Amino acid sequence: MADQLDILKRLQALDSQLFRLRREQEEKPRQLEQAASAVAAQEAQLKAVESRLKTLQLSQKEKEVELQTREGQVRKLQGQLFQVKTNKEYSAMQREIESLKADNSLLEEAVLRLFDAIDQAAQERRREQERLAQQQERLRLERERIERELAAVGEQLAQLERSREALVPDIAPAALAAYERILDIRDGLAMVPLVSESCGGCHRRLPPQVISQVYLKADLVTCETCNRILYVDDATAQR
Ligand SMILES: [Zn+2]
Known part of the structure; x- marks a missing residue:
């Protein structure tokens, strides 16, 4: 049993690495999430600026059309001004023209303000586009890095699997089955030293007879609490 324990310890050393690498394999793609969500947030930001710009451009067009219509009205009234018969009608029409002109100059100011706002929104859109390009580049680099690392992990895993396959035939089937069952329920750690x-x-104190059995190395001895297989680590054992 002593040599079986030694092989199981070697198997555990391989399995611990396999376990750690498989976990890395699962977790690595998650490292992309942060960069991907930064891209998504930036896309949303850009979309918001683009829609604001569109609204401003639309409202500017509307106001320009309105201005043209009103300027047409002013010209029409000015043409009619000389056809009126009475002074009273003349001054009434003139007042109407003045009022229209005042409205139009307000409208012109609004159009100018919209030009400024459009200009600013366009600049903002450029900045957001640049930021998006940066975030996309970061995501691309992250993805490349993770793919590289995953490839390396894959190679290591294949190598460890081969070493494991070479070791397994030397272990008694019953011992191997017990070991693998514990490995499975105890997160990749089945062999632990005293x-x-x-x-x-699990760091629980063990009864003296259990400790004696472990030292005897006549059988596979497991911890009553966590079920792991116990062994004597010659480097740290004091007895
Ligand atoms: Zn235990």
Whole structure:
């Protein structure tokens, strides 16, 4: 059983690396999430600026059309001004023209203000487009980095799997089955050393007879609490 324990310890060393690498394999793509959500937020920001710009341009067009119509009215009234018969009609019409002109100059000011607002919104759109390009570039680089790292992890995994396959035939099927069952339920850690008089996995204090059995190496001895297989770590054992 002593040599079986040694092989199981070597298997555990491989499985610990396999477990860690498989977890990396799962978690790495999640590192992209932050960069991807920054791109999505920036796209939304750009869209908001674009729609504001569109609204401003539309309202500017509307006001320009309105201005042209009103200027046409002024010209029409000015043409009619010389056809009126009485002074009273003449001054009434003149007052109407003045009032229209006053409205129009307000409208002109509004159109000018809209020009400024459109100008600013267009500049803002340019800035947001640049920011989006930066965020997209960052995401691209992140994706490349993660793909590179995943490829390296894949190679390491394949190598470890090969080492594992070479080791497995030397283990008794029952011991291997017990080991793998514990490995599965205990997050990739099935073999733990004695630490002083406690289990190296769950740190519970072990009964003296269990400790003696572990030292005997005659059988697979498991911790009563966490079910992990116990062994004596010759480097740290004190007895
Ligand atoms: Zn334990």
